[in-house]
Amino acid sequence: MSENTASVPGNQRPPVRLPPSRGSRKATMTAWLFIAPAAIAYAGFVLVPLGMSFYYSLLRWDGIGKARFHGLTNYVTVLTDADLLQIIGNAFQLVLYFTLIPVGLGLAVASAIRGHMAGRFGTATRTILFLPQVIPLVAAGIAWSWMFASTGLVNQTLKAVGLSSWARGWLGDFTWALPAVGIIGAWVLLGLCTMLLVTGITKIDASLYEAARLDGARPWHEFRYITLPGLRQEIGVCITVTVIAALASFDIVYISTQGGPGITTTVPGLEIYRLAFAHRQVGLASALAIVLMVLVLITIAPVQWFTRDKK
Amino acid sequence: MKAPTPNTLLARGLIVLLMALTLLPFLSMLSAALAPQGTYPNGLQWPADPQWSNFVKAFEVAKMDQLLLSSALIVLGVVPIAVLIATMAGYGLAKLTSQKYKWLYLIFVFGLTLPFEAVITPLYYEVRALGLLNTRFAIILPLIGLYMPFGVYWMRAHFLSVPHDLTEAAQLDGATRWKEFVLVQVPLARPAIMSLTILLFLWTWNQFLLPVVLVQDPMQRTMAGALGAFQGQWGTDVPLLCAGSLLILLPTVLLFLIFQRQFVAALMQGAVKG
Amino acid sequence: MAGLTLRSVYKNYGEVPVIKGVDLDIDHGEFVVFVGPSGCGKSTLLRMIAGLEDISGGEVSIGDRVVNDVEPRDRGVAMVFQSYALYPHMSVYDNVGFGLKLAGTPKDVRDKKIRDAAKVLQMEHLLDRRPAQLSGGQRQRVAIGRAIVRQPDVFLFDEPLSNLDAALRVDMRMELSRLHHDLNATMIYVTHDQVEAMTLADTIVVLRAGRVEQAGTPLSLYDDPDNLFVAGSIRPRMLGRPLSVWEPAPCPANPLTVFALSPTARRKPTLPLTGSRHAMATMQSTPPMWLSRWAATA
Incomplete structure (x- = not known):
């Protein structure tokens, strides 16, 4: 990796330089478009299941029949x-x-x-x-x-x-x-x-x-x-x-x-x-x-x- | 290089010992795999009459050709998509968002230490609701999601190291964000993408929990998952089981030996950053 | 081809004001240099013109078009970065031609333009190399080449010479003067180096803490600084040293103090060159020796 960035010398630019700020609505939209696929996959197969895990943990449920609310008993x-x-x-x-x-x-x-x-x-x-x-x-x-x-x-x-x-x-x-x-x-x-x-x-x-x-x-x-x-x-x-x-x-x-x-x-x-x-x-x-x-x-x-x- | 001192000799001795310990289980399996079928072999002992045909038998019994195909299909379903969307999100989080969106990154990172077991039960019901139970998609889709924390974390770390001037130069050259991504950032990210690809390939190929829970038919599983079923079926026939296991671990080992340098680099960086 | 207008331009980072109301009129073909100490906002101002930073208030126009909400790529500007910002994975040829390729320029036209630019910058022999295989000065040429092939209305330079050694800097300064002369384009140049400012500029804009302290020709700023700050920004090391300015001068810790204390401070030095066109004229008649010696003291 270092070889690839070699054309940009570690310059002596003072570190105080503030990050660029281009917060226009369009820029934000673009960012979301780039992030969305990963976010959807992550939400769909990690965050949602995690939430469901938490929800199930409050139930008494055999996986088939009716679930009953069980409070924190399982914990x-x-x-x-x-x-x-x-x-x-x-x-x-x-x-x-x-x-x-x-x-x-x-x-x-x-x-x-x-x-x-x-x-x-x-x-x-x-x-x-x-x-x-x-x-x-x-x-x-x-x-x-x-x-x-x-x-x-x-x-x-x-x-x-x-x-x-x-x-x-x-x-x-x-x-x-x-x-x-x-x-x-x-x-x-x-x-x-x-x-x-x-x-x-x-x-x-x-x-x-x-x-x-x-x-x-x-x-x-x-x-x-x-x-x-x-x-x-x-x-x-x-x-x-x-x-x-x-x-x-x-x-x-x-x-x-x-x-x-x-x-x-x-x-x-x-x-x-x-x-x-x-x-x-x-x-x-x-x-x-x-x-x-x-x-x-x-x-x-x-x-x-x-x-x-x-x- | 300095001449070996007693200390380095000691170290070499230690390392040789570690290497021997690492190899012993493989050798022991090999010796068992060559024992006559149906016998109960004894430790590490080169059989008088090595039964290489055991491997052929195991290949047929385990339907290794189908297994290879199934594993390959799963890897092809998971890795390219996971790498692509993780790279996109890594770029988006590193280059397109301000400090204000740090929380989004933190949500991704939160998943880094999440054991797959913590979500396996709901995943089962989710996959069932999608009607994908017992298909390869039952493994492919969840894995893509489960790899996102590491993938996004990994690629973001890479993109943060790319000088921002390059982005700005591309913008002034007339590139849209997408063009910049495809023509400038992705070519520059090749080493990071390569490592991520290797890691995700290994993790997918060796994935065990998801196939065991979500897919009944061993022929729709990954190699590792199928090995579980193979053990269940042939667990008492030690020579056949060992032969089958060796065959099943052979593809990754071969790939590893060919791309040794890249694999080692990827595994070490993967550990450090993960 | 266009001039540039800034009307009470403001920039805030959150609560922190960085540019506090800048008004400027830049004519077409002018070579303008922003000088000032680090943190004065000169780079920020340049980046706002480029479109790399949002404009918090006021208006920036290029030609007669207000460009506040125009994407950088549509502003008709090209920029040379301090770090050069060459694409490491592309050859010099592709680096220079990247903008044209994105613009959909036909291949033969593109090729001609790239080769023309390479010829102007005397880097035809470098076209197949990667940036990593180039020296600092060569990278600089590529960065400039990338800017000129696109024939922008406005060139922006962000401390382009600060990563070069002294001798190369002198060469590149002359090169830039020549380019400005040949291309007849508007150029805006940011530096903290007074020598660069004096040798290159038609107009110098002295910035301090986000405000324009004074703007004018190098000579007018030199002869008639509005205040100590401007004077210190323009001639810190040759204060009260007419003619002997070319000698290596002891470098005072704080030029302003020297200015105030120097007994000869009020004497007016003669300055042999101002503005890039003057510089060109002078350079052609004078061997560049004196210039490099000056640079060595700067």
Whole structure:
């Protein structure tokens, strides 16, 4: 992009120049004509459904018969029912795996390599690490279902190193199914986070590290006072992407465990689907959908706030 | 370039380990896919007699040719239109409106974090009311709408970076807004449009929730959606399931390998800006 | 071909007045230069004439047509931007010809006009290049070429030389003078550079805080400034330095102070050139050495 705009030099025009103002009615009309198609698509298939979601959430409705106004009862159910609370808790537990593992490992790699991954090695790394981003999540789910199966690679490895007692059907295990699902998500997001952080660290001025070393900084200090602050934006991006992926997960869980055993791996996305289309509790499903949306918003907002580039 | 220090060796070791971890599931699937049909293969183990015919079988069973066609039709229905109207709106919001219309942009941005699950139930009833249930339009139309927050956000960010002088020069050269858009802005926006196209292609091709909810017939779904049905049907036949999965993820992987540079750039920018 | 009239023109950004009642009559073929410190509204005024800014009050006429509500493209004006604003994805040829193409000019006519303009600006060898492959001075030529092919009634220049280095600026100034001479068109030129103003203008308009402080020929403003501000805008660095103005002068922090304190301030310097036509005459007889030295001090 920079090449394309190269003919316009960054001139020294004072920044006080006010934006052009041409507010004639005709100009406004033109603007609306350009925006209208997108606005209509967005309104028709996002805003209206969202409004309907909210409306349904106030109803008791099986999706076929007559709906009855139900007030906020559905919301009370979502926030008090033990199962639903556990389901919401599951989503937040997934955040731990989806977010901490990729960001932690990514940071480790980035601060160790601290430089460009140039040449063939760099290309190969990028290509391979991005593969999980390119394939459908469903495929990742199937691949890992096989990895975690009782005769799968995970157990095979454990047996090979003499930990046969640890071998189990991971995705059917009440304790281990959720962490296993978390590992799948971590695997999908690991490459993206690593590449983002590795790229981000190359933008930190190398002389900062040299200066710090002259000041007697230990590697830990360098990491704490230079790398982390320098990567604040990239870390924010990683956390945002991975947290949304965890809270709104559906594909992986649907394929690998279908929420089981019991409801140990059920997440809100799956529960919405099940409530609305299997149990015909459209009102409750919609209330859960609204709660999920709000949860994503209030989880992301502070991340955005802390990691925004403060100028 | 400086000589590798112990630290960079450590880093390389770490990266090689990550790459191995990334590839293992694929290899494990491949080894299972080559096991004799009906058997229950064991972990990562190169079969004595690799059954490449499993892929042929999976291709036939999954009706892969029809699936490819269906996915392609859906992508062709979604991506060009979504990119076009997002580009138009991005231009409109960046260049044609004043600060007064910031709220309009904010409404679009609000949708960026919206989980699709939050609207899937009403979408079902809406699509049913439109009589589109179980057709490809049930996937195409909602996806166009659902992509608008990101698309508009993305294109607006690009158009904001284009110097305003160019717009004014075009106006003085006698261009109408539409002519300016087509002849000046769109050619300049090619890199941004390219990235958006790649991202929307991937997201559409891999879309799972909408097909599962809105389309019963796997042959009208996307590849990813069909894979769900395929698993339901053949879930117990591990070799066939793995072969089918590998076939289904092959098209995007091939495209990715060909356009590696563009894909990586698009995915990274897409994350940063999204 | 047309002159230009501004009648009590106002411009507000919201509550903030930027142009506070400007009256101007510009004759056909005149070369008018707007000068003033940054923020005085000179660029805004130019952009209002171009139609890039709304007019909050008053009337702008080009020829005998009030153009307040006329789209920029229908005003018969062409503009050269400070940033040049070339289309990065088009060749020089297409950049220059873009306006003609939009106007539906037949291809052969268009081609002839583009090549004529390129010839005038000595850039025939650049026609196939992209803007990114050009130097600053070459881009400037393309920007001017884009303006002249359309044969507008009025040329507008928004600090067109400020991104060039000193030597190139001198060349381009002469080029512009020559163009004005050859094209016989109305030109309005915005700058904060007194040298440009003095060498190019038939009429200088000194603006301050959205008002016209004084307008007149360079000589009349130089000889008889209405106030310190005008004097400072026109000759800050050569105050009281007749003939020696060409020497590099120590640059005072505040020219106005110097003007007030300078013992020779009242002495009238002789100025060898005013107005583009005079400049042309002078330039043809004098080697351009002196001019570049002047520019170096400016």
